[in-house]
Amino acid sequence: MEHAVLEQLRKSISIYDRSGIFLDFEERFRAHVGRKFALLTNSGTSALHSIYEGLDLRPGDELIVPAYTFYATISPLAQYGVFLNQVDADANGNVDPAKIEQYVTPRTRAIVVTHMWGHPCNTKTLLTVAARLGLPLIEDCSHAHGAADGNTMVGSLGHAAAWSLQGQKNVTGGEGGILVTDDETLFERALMLGHYNKRAKQQLSVTSRYRDFATTGLGLKLRAHPIAIAIADEQFSHLRDWTSRRQTVANQFIAALQPYSFIHLPNTAGTQPAWYAFVFHYDQGRAHVPIDRFVRALHAEGLVEVDQPSSTGLTAGYPLFTRTPEVLPRLYDSPMLLNASEPQPNAARFFQTAIKLPVWLFDDEMHWVSSYIAGLRKVCDVVANNPAAFG
Ligand SMILES: Cc1ncc(COP(=O)(O)O)c(C=O)c1O
Structure with missing residues (x-):
């Protein structure tokens, strides 16, 4: 470079x-x-x-x-x-x-x-x-x-x-x-x-x-x-090579998380994803542990890159799209720019339950993959076997 x-x-x-x-x-x-x-x-x-x-x-x-x-x-x-x-x-x-x-x-x-x-x-x-x-x-x-x-x-x-x-x-x-x-x-x-x-x-x-x-x-x-x-x-x-390296890392995350019924993995049937990030979903109802407690437990294991994405989210959540006349009165009086009041349940669920992991690429980063997998397994095992431990 x-x-x-x-x-x-x-x-x-x-x-x-x-x-x-x-x-x-x-x-x-x-x-x-x-x-x-x-x-x-x-x-x-x-x-x-x-x-x-x-x-x-x-x-x-x-x-x-x-x-x-x-x-x-x-x-x-x-x-x-x-x-x-x-x-x-x-x-x-x-x-x-x-x-x-x-x-x-x-x-x-x-x-x-x-x-x-x-x-x-x-x-x-x-x-x-x-x-x-x-x-x-x-x-x-x-x-x-x-x-x-x-x-x-x-x-x-x-x-x-x-x-x-x-x-x-x-x-x-x-x-x-x-x-x-x-x-x-x-x-x-x-x-x-x-x-x-x-x-x-x-x-x-x-x-x-x-x-x-x-x-x-x-x-x-x-x-x-x-x-x-x-x-x-x-x-x-390097794109072709890097996409296949990302795929290898994603495969490891998939194998590690597959056993847990409260984790939903992305559907990759028939596609080659770019694996910009590894986003999975946490089913609080099955886990009996709130998502924020789960994420905090992962952070406590040192998995500080585990993230609940927030700036990528529901378009209805931004004032630019819902209170547009306040900032762009030259173009908008009413109604608002977006049909924000229409419920979009799948998008809302996706947003609320998404957890993001980085997809590391380079050889000198691969130790993160194994340490994140160990940390994920440890916390998921507690959720699966002893959710009461979360209080
Ligand atoms: C889905 C999506 N669209 C558009 C953009 C905007 O790209 P840029 O930050 O280069 O303006 C981003 C950047 O994060 C993005 O993730």
């Missing part, structure tokens, strides 16, 4: 057009998911924002969104005066395709999904639903670099897809993002949101209606940093 940084430092630390490391990475990434266009941005949020701009939304339009995701999947939509209809989750926390249709209205413009925690959505069913409804499918693949449903890579089938390249992600540049699509109209508008002058002039088609606006773009600058992309490029070259 140091080598990639130094090499880029010597070449260029600002790239105005589609050349150098931007060209190389976009081409590699585009080919990896088999799409026509790729566009790097300075964050995953900006990549999603650019896709939403590409949809050419109007105030009052509506979108179908996940009830459970990281909020940045949908937060850029607050800039558009649109309304969001959240849809309940399936067993992996992903949008349940069977629940979409009831929220579609004549104003619905797109279906947005996230491949949660690296587990591919049921993309083929989602595409069937999207085709029947005549709506584009937008995939947030920020947890799911390299994940596949059967042989189908996430991000390869929907109308457009975005990945974060932020520091925690399976492919990272520290900060960064990338989007892909086959739709030239969407791409040109997405490009114009945060790219301008040389890059816009280079990539807009000869007949593009944006040609006269190429110098300024639409007024924002969302360009990536070349050193970040040089790091991401180096990481990307």
Whole structure:
């Protein structure tokens, strides 16, 4: 990685057009998911924002969104005066395709999904639903670099897809993002949101209606940093190997946790998850020990990375989506941006019972896997055999 940084430092630390490391990475990434266009941005949020701009939304339009995701999947939509209809989750926390249709209205413009925690959505069913409804499918693949449903890579089938390249992600540049699509109209508008002058002039088609606006773009600058992309490029070259290493670690967690009836493991049938994290579910009713006591016991064993994810959560839980007029009065008076009062029981249960473990990758980290497994077994055995010990 140091080598990639130094090499880029010597070449260029600002790239105005589609050349150098931007060209190389976009081409590699585009080919990896088999799409026509790729566009790097300075964050995953900006990549999603650019896709939403590409949809050419109007105030009052509506979108179908996940009830459970990281909020940045949908937060850029607050800039558009649109309304969001959240849809309940399936067993992996992903949008349940069977629940979409009831929220579609004549104003619905797109279906947005996230491949949660690296587990591919049921993309083929989602595409069937999207085709029947005549709506584009937008995939947030920020947890799911390299994940596949059967042989189908996430991000390869929907109308457009975005990945974060932020520091925690399976492919990272520290900060960064990338989007892909086959739709030239969407791409040109997405490009114009945060790219301008040389890059816009280079990539807009000869007949593009944006040609006269190429110098300024639409007024924002969302360009990536070349050193970040040089790091991401180096990481990307390891993706296949790293995904299989993550799978090996996940297999060990699965084997260790399988015996306990109060632990629910992710459904991985027919998929290659990215294992961005290992998220399992704790069934308090079966365990007879409250989840916070269970997590505290794991922390007491030194498993301090065990986490109940909170910033990835219920979209209805954020004031940005429920009290929008207080911060964006120029776009919203009432009602609120999101149909937050609709109960989404599966998403709520997923959120309340999720426990997250890191999926370590490198040889010198593997001792954590064995010590976490020993700690998990120890605490789970007490829950299984002597729950009264928790008081
Ligand atoms: C599912 C999801 N979507 C979008 C984002 C936003 O990406 P970024 O932090 O690069 O803006 C993240 C980042 O954590 C994410 O996890």
